[in-house]
Amino acid sequence: MTDEANLGVDIGGTFTDVVLEFGNTLFSAKVLTTYAAPEDAILDGLAQVCAKAGLAPDRLTRIIHGTTLATNALIERRGAKTAFITTQGFRDVIEMRTESRFEQYDLNLQLPLPLIARNHRHTVRERVDAGGNVLIALDRAEVEALAQTLTGYDSIAVGLLHSYLNPAHERTIRDVLAERLPGVSVSLSSDVSPQMREYERFNTTCANAYVKPMMESYLGRLADRLAGAGADCPIFLMHSGGGIISLESAAEFPVRLVESGPAGGAIFAADIARRHRLDKVLSFDMGGTTAKICLIRDGAPKTARVFEVARSYRFKKGSGMPISIPVIDMVEIGAGGGSLAHVDALNQIRIGPESAGSEPGPACYMRGGTRPAVTDADLVLGRLDPANFAGGSIPLDPALSGKAIETHLGDKLGMDALTAAFGLSEVVDENMANAARVHAVENGEDLADYTMIAFGGAAPLHAGRLCEKLGIDRLLVPPGAGVGSAIGFLRAPYSFEATRSVYMRLDAFDPRSVKALFAELRDEAEGFVRSCDADATVLADYKVYMRYVGQGWEIPVTLSEAEAKDPAAAAFLARFEEAYTSLFGRTVAGLSVEITVWAVNATTPVEDPVPVAEAASTTDAPEDSHRQMFSAADDALTRAGVVQRNRIGDGVRIAGPAILTEDETTIILPRGFTATGRADGVIDIRRQA
């Protein structure tokens, strides 16, 4: 449909990206995020892209929005005045966490404060057991009395033990609160995250409650402002699972929006993967402060059930708070262009997570930064052109980079600035490669037959070297790398995943209740999708989480629609054993198997894009110029050709070592790799045979 005009809007920490797709053309704008009223930046960006496209806002078909606002509210603790109601005896679950220290050797460790302080956590007498049976019935009068004391809160979270099995008590509390405290927003753990493990479930529910009033009001304001500007089309929200949901669903479960920006990036890469018919892709997104890595199989990003937000201690596992919602499974590490390097007591170069940010920025920005950042190493190694960074808008001083690297690394290690810069670059690349390797192993994947798709400002500078380290032979750098997430929003399907914790052993497999459970989950998930588009075709993906009885870590097992609709224990076991073997090498003989979590993801079909054809013939690109660049393969400076990216058209080819320049980023082509332009503007880089 060429007359559709879709708008993707991504509010990030620094920039708000707005992308308009009209016909087959993309128009984009980058404006600074306006924290006080984030909708201002959107309106500004909207006006810019509409002007570029010559389109009136009332011609927009739909707007798809993703935002870090919920995430930032959790990190900065700027949420609503929130109370938490829980089972008597368990007031401190979200404060006691796992009772462990995420850093073993720091005697002065500080744990993050709970989202809801102890004096705002209240208990009621009730208890459900691990079979879902009521041990102590909830007394409605007690809840009514409690409600009288809860005036002054904007939002209330409710989390009771084993409510994922039996939500009746939570629902009674909701009814009482609705009656006694009308207007107060309520979040139930059995709705927000019906999964076993009280700390994760309660925390997720508290996080939802904490951001709900703010997100509700923001989304309402945004709809009004857009309508006021003439854009009265439907607005949808990107969720962390990589699909889009209605504004109303988003306002009810705002915690599901938490990772929406990065999820958009993964969807962007998945779309490129489909266009190029790639079934195994590693997406690599590297910006100013962090790098994100995600596996994409058969055109769809891998998903997970739990992730951690607001890590307070060097991105360290365990230092944030767990959120258990369907989420695109990504690893994020503190490695970006602005990440700072130092030498530790062991004479090892260490990088990040501390970042120079944009103020003062890396030393070469000439804004007073004196410590070496990754960008400084890139400059010293000849990868960046000091006169043409960000299209020439930010002049760089290589002498300052050299000085910072010498002072902070070289002098301490007895290395010259060039060697130390290479050391810095190698360490950051190794950190990212290690993260990718660990992530692949955790998913039972071997990266050797993967293709990398690199985007974000810093990724194309490091992607080639990363491919060498990971044994990856092919790398795609798509156009629009600077606004990848916003473009990704436009490619996402309507989707919603419904999950439930229900225990079932395969030796007590009950096909009828399995069938009923799947049908119920499908109805729930489909309902959310129908609220976006009543007439769409809705597909369902069926997944169960299984393990050997006695194990604690379930693995995801995907079922076909036929296996879900006509369930049989033998088929479940076969799928489990396949998945287990691919993850851990072998199955364990003679043990029973159980299912713990059931999930149905309802989604509209993802359009199968027209594959990008190979050019009939290739021509060699003429170099615009050349300069000295450090080559890892040669362990020395070497002559590298420099070509403007827009000259690498369909079938135009260049061999490494070479440098492809554009305003948004720079692509480094190592020795031994050849880049070829493709019809869709992708730069297709392959290792020479």
Next chain:
Amino acid sequence: MSSVAKQIMWNRLISIVEEQAQALVRTAFSTSVREAGDLSAGVYDDMGRMLAQAVTGTPGHVNAMADAVAHFIREIGVATMAEGDVYITNDPWMGTGHLHDITVVSPAFHQGRHVGFFGCTAHVVDVGGRGFGADGNSIYEEGVQIPIMRFADRGEVDRTLVKMLRVNTREPDQLIGDIYALAACNEIGQRRLTAMLAEYGDADLAGIAIFILDNSRRATLERIAALPRETASAKMTIDGYSAPVDLCVTLDIKSDHIACDFAGTSGLDPKGINVPMVYTKAYACYALKCAIAPDIPNNAASLEPFRITAPEGSIVNARRPAPVALRHVIGHLIPDTVYGALDQILPDTVPAEGAGALCNFQLSLRPTRQGGRRAEVLTFNSGGSGARPTLDGLNATAFPSGVMTMPVEATEHAGPVIIWRKELRPDSGGAGRHRGGLGQYMEVGAREGHEFDFSAMFDRVNHPARGRNGGQAGGATEVALDDGTSLPGKGRSHVPEGAKVMLAFPGGGGYGDPALRDRAEVVRDLRLGYLSEAVARQVYGLSDAEVAAARQP
């Protein structure tokens, strides 16, 4: 090999062992491993020197793992080692201190040559004998002993061993599943090592081993050289089992090492709380490293300058056949003892005494009539940590151990148990300028139709954590039935159907004079319910106006 390449390879080895540990968490069966993280993993050169170790929840495995591979080399003989071999032991003196820790070591090969070892350890839920608890009178009662031997010979698993283990233990599926998980985790390490050596064109680990060990030794020696050359001693008395135990330590800072000796410490206890030397070394060394060289990774060279000794036959250097199942209850209190001495040499560095030992208990549940189920349920819980020179102690957070508690919902799925309460214990944090961490309350019963034996593993009943520099003691451990009957802090007690065990776990000691505590912090503590109004008034002298302020939300 260039210096940059060596830096990268060191990084990579650390990543490999972390990955090894992660694989173990995901495939293990025992809750102690999968939910609590009681495990460790390491990589060694061909001489058995540890090059890198995963940072997991268990400092107790640190030195034990560093020493273990040398025992395997001696017992098995390098000449007979082949690809596909997997070796095993649970010997407390050659592994990690009690029979419940299974250590698995696999030789690593590259291009047909033996280049090193991977090793890993995990705490399994049962090894037979009397079951996990303090009641054994000798090692023979504590479970089945596995001497250092082959679990797999060139890939072929020893079926006889598996059969013997199955028939001698209560949870054979979990035990055998865990051993397979340990073996698989070494395999993952081996695969990644092969890839790394191929990438860098290295034939073995010799070059990188020298680089890692030299740098680590130098960095550790620099830290030690910067310390004052002083000697200090300290003594801490704790509950023990049969009689109170004196833990005595003397630190002597030398120019190139720290000597840490436990002369004066009490002798063996008749029951299973004795500590093999390897475990004493681990916790003493961990305490010193936290205070002196926290950022230097553990390996053979960084551990070597910490020289830990103890008189043979003392409770911290028990020899076979002493019972040692609960060696952690004493071992976890070693850091507090060491800090008593270190504080005299390095003031304003170490915390006050804390809960120390994890507050673990194991339930052996049985049905009282038809239709119920038997189960062994082990839980890990924490009291409060000691206040620090500039910070409060951590509430219900383990120190020195770093293992995680299990979710109550997961525990209740593991057996017919009901945890009725698990929450912070007000007023248990020792008063001080900086307050000790709060302990916690727990109440534990069985589901209808079940009774259980309660195996207690607690200390600090009669000897609560002492404060430092004028700080007050933390709350003591309390163990009782819900009818008020007091239960012992260690050993088994029968709990009839319908009864509950009421537990109050200890708080950490305070640091500095309570009168110097920031008033706003006292008001906050009262508002949060960390303190009762009575304590806020009596100990901290809070005024009526301040108490009223705390009532404001």
